[in-house]
Amino acid sequence: MALPLRRRLPVLPLLLLAAGGLRAAERSGGSSSAMEELATEKEAEESHRQDSVSLLTFILLLTLTILTIWLFKHRRVRFLHETGLAMIYGLIVGVILRYGTPSTSGHDKPFSCSQEDRPFTTLLVTFDPEVFFNILLPPIIFHAGYSLKKRHFFRNLGSILAYAFLGTAVSCFIIGNLMYGVVKLMKLVGQLSDKFYYTDCLLFGAIISATDPVTVLAIFNELHADVDLYALLFGESVLNDAVAIVLSSSIVAYQPTGENTHAFDAAAFFKSVGVFLGIFSGSFMMGAVTGVVTALVTKFTKLHCFPLLETALFFLMSWSTFLLAEACGFTGVVAVLFCGITQAHYTYNNLSVESRSRTKQLFEVLHFLAENFIFSYMGLALFTFQKHIFSPVFIIGAFIAIFLGRAAHIYPLSFLLNLGRRHKISWNFQHMMMFSGLRGAMAFALAIRDTATYSHQMMFSTTLLIVFFTVWIVGGGTTPMLSWLNIRICVDSYKSALDGPDSERRNRTKQESAWLFRLWYSFDHNYLKPILTHSGPPLTTTLPSWCGLLARCLTSPQVYDNQEQLREEDSDFILNDGDLTVTYGDTTITANGSSGPHTATTSLDGRRTKSRSEEALECDLGAADHEVTSRGTRLVFPLEDNA
């Protein structure tokens, strides 16, 4: 069930497990002449040196990027995000490598069947595509999961799942079908020089449906834009990466039997659906299970006295998720995402204060380096990749298709979701979500994974252009778009947390009552949190009486001590640097699960639409906050549990 795309040398073995002793044994054969030995040695040394130079190029690129980012942040330049910058630097180096160095073989041949002439030797930098999947993506995705703002994520869980699953599937099929039309057109006009199957189009749809949160969310974070919109966008783009990976591998797994290998075949289709469900749920399980194991280990040992050990354990367990999933034939990247979410939700509560910041910072650095590396590599690839096929018709078609594909899932889905949501997703938010669908690292990694055939090369080139375009245009346009759409930007509201907008939002928490959220919340709060962390109500009170012994074993003694200060301790948030967010009492929902009738009037569009009576209620609630605890960058506002 592993990804069938994985046909090139995997990196993991390259990374760590080359059979060194074996090679030594070959040498110990002894009969090879000393001259020969010397020659291979020289060769290996030379290649080692050249590799060092290549990596050095990248490091200098990243260093340059970092310095320029600093300059931009220093001067408060917001029209270009760091990833866009990394791409530009990559582009520049790419141009230099391409036109500045003497080349051996012809560059501009769009396609050649016998490229045995080592087309890459003159161009410094090429990576095994699996590097992206096995080394660079995992920290990025894990960080996404680990830094999820959980409260808002879970509050909008239903909508996020709908956007991620249904939305991605819709987008994939619409883009796939539109592109098939484009391909047909190209064939008619005679612009297509090789095969381009329907499954290829669908694969393109899957690849290009993976939206990237990075640029938009960085700006959201900086501007402290609306947290619900943030949660929707972030949740959607994080989960839809996972969906896109699994979807693309399911499409590759779709291989109809018989003669006509690219026609529709019901059996193969259902097999693909099965593959999708199997891989997805399997990866989900793997991630959740390792997260839960880590939570249990950190709960039942006193490891928190030794932050170094704790951090190392955390890192190892999170990494093992990836390996475990890969070893079982699931998708490591997806498993890592759910592992990150689980770790943030449970394990994080058990860690010592120092380990919390350590783990957060460790993955933040890894994420930062990996992401900028990918984006600068993208810039480089535009000029140094040898087999680009830029077809104007295909590219224009693709741009139209992704626009339509995104529109076709955001607006109808929002409409459907609004039928069930108490806090409607306003038009402004919908437009913003439509606008924010930029493509990034995941689309690139999926596209570069297989560039063997004509169709895949064309898809790769097109993906690259789409990424460039969306990152620059969308990244640069986010700030004006936000103000144009009138979406609340409250730079200081997070700091002066008791002022207007936040009290308003605090109120809304009480009003939130999506059934999925409530169901999950009470299960999580009553059983999972007490089992896996030191917080929540004691199990002895929530479990039926006949499992009293078990409940007593599993409930940590701190729970009884902490019960009063429960709401403060239950750190629901992992905050990014300089990002102040408000945490609500953990038991607000259970305390007041069915929200009052006034909620229906409060829309989610970020404008203040409250009546005066609500503001009065708010003040009452504000008075109920018996303590404002400020710990570093965390502000906790416990509400009285009046259950």
Place this chain on the structure above:
Amino acid sequence: MALPLRRRLPVLPLLLLAAGGLRAAERSGGSSSAMEELATEKEAEESHRQDSVSLLTFILLLTLTILTIWLFKHRRVRFLHETGLAMIYGLIVGVILRYGTPSTSGHDKPFSCSQEDRPFTTLLVTFDPEVFFNILLPPIIFHAGYSLKKRHFFRNLGSILAYAFLGTAVSCFIIGNLMYGVVKLMKLVGQLSDKFYYTDCLLFGAIISATDPVTVLAIFNELHADVDLYALLFGESVLNDAVAIVLSSSIVAYQPTGENTHAFDAAAFFKSVGVFLGIFSGSFMMGAVTGVVTALVTKFTKLHCFPLLETALFFLMSWSTFLLAEACGFTGVVAVLFCGITQAHYTYNNLSVESRSRTKQLFEVLHFLAENFIFSYMGLALFTFQKHIFSPVFIIGAFIAIFLGRAAHIYPLSFLLNLGRRHKISWNFQHMMMFSGLRGAMAFALAIRDTATYSHQMMFSTTLLIVFFTVWIVGGGTTPMLSWLNIRICVDSYKSALDGPDSERRNRTKQESAWLFRLWYSFDHNYLKPILTHSGPPLTTTLPSWCGLLARCLTSPQVYDNQEQLREEDSDFILNDGDLTVTYGDTTITANGSSGPHTATTSLDGRRTKSRSEEALECDLGAADHEVTSRGTRLVFPLEDNA
């Protein structure tokens, strides 16, 4: 000038730079049958899966080690260090892999010329030896340099350099010659079944002369044993790793011309010496230069407002040292060491408070993981390495040789150093240094680098045993040895910093006057620190007046502001967790460079031998400390600069 030993596939390219596109191009040839393609795909997938399982084994091993370490620390067990523990777990897994899994080829053949039968396929875990050099050692060595207690290191610089350079050379030659005698003996008795040259013996001497600081120093740290002894041991073992690497590559470079390729050849010898000096100084320069560049960048930008960027830059620059050195044909590991020292001495001062802890913690985790990985791999290798050659005569000879080799450099060198030192290295300290010469990761990495010939295999097996023996025995024996040798163990002295022993040591700082230290100190204090950091006196006062403009450009405005609080700001120490050490006023030495006549009576043996008049002087000095600043775990005691 690169290491000639590097004859197996280097890891770096494996790690990141496999020509993925190339392989894709091969596939795009298109003529290969689909079946064949499917077969290689299956194969690659299978190997990927197996690699995941292997890595998973290691991760579980490390997780187990971490949990047991915690248990040991929790129960205050000190007789076994974590590295010893990792080895034991490695051993156990090795035994299981060896005897628990069905094997294909014969195990116990000591040497076979045609081992083409992939002897490693049944045994899960084998790594390219270059992994150790290119991935695992750099973070360990960098961390060693970065966490160097600089004040004490520089105070004892002369002695440390003598031990590291002269000592390692002496040890290498004595062990080499003794082993050559052993080899002759074995040949006489008929115990030697293949060639074993004199150069092999010297190489063994170089490999086994690399002492490892880890175990002893961990215990020193925990017990807060004497800081000068700590500095001597740590400095020696860190630098001697560098010396041993370069020495071993110089010995390999020693290839006499003509027929008799293993006799003495003056030309080749001097060439080897030249290679040694060239590689060492080149690597030193590389490390120092990147460190200095990082310091300048962090000084002249306001990067410290963005700790993430700062940390990323720090990480990238430190890594680039390694690559730069490798690209230029020097030794990356050595360069990384000096880079670490430079970063700690200059760059660390420019970093924001958050970045300081971030960088420290980042490298601490990397170091921890890499080290325990190496040690658990060692345990594994004892049973899973296929070409062990255990020769009892050689092993016993080696143990005697390393004992004599260590004795022959510690005692005579200490005697010579004591002639020039004001603070003698007491007998107790000498015995402790003699005892602490355990072998660890570096010796192993050097030995596993080339296991191609009979002699190298025998050397590898012997090295492994020596590492095991020394880590367990010496590691376990350190605590009793310290108390037996009457070396000060002052658990609380670091905390109650104004009490006896520390005031005593504070006094000694003033008395310290090694010429090398003073020379370096004044140059560093007057020129390097002001140029590279925000501390030290303004350059306008230290540089001659004709370079006034330059001085004004290079001096940061903070220096003028900080001048009064200079002593507090100049953080000389990077402390490990829970490790409280005392910093002395930065200008003590220049202020009172030529110490009084009373210093000659104060010996360095850690017992209180001061006269009453000295204690009175101390009180005066204590009174001069106008401020006791406590910042987190750092205690700074500024002395008045009475120059």
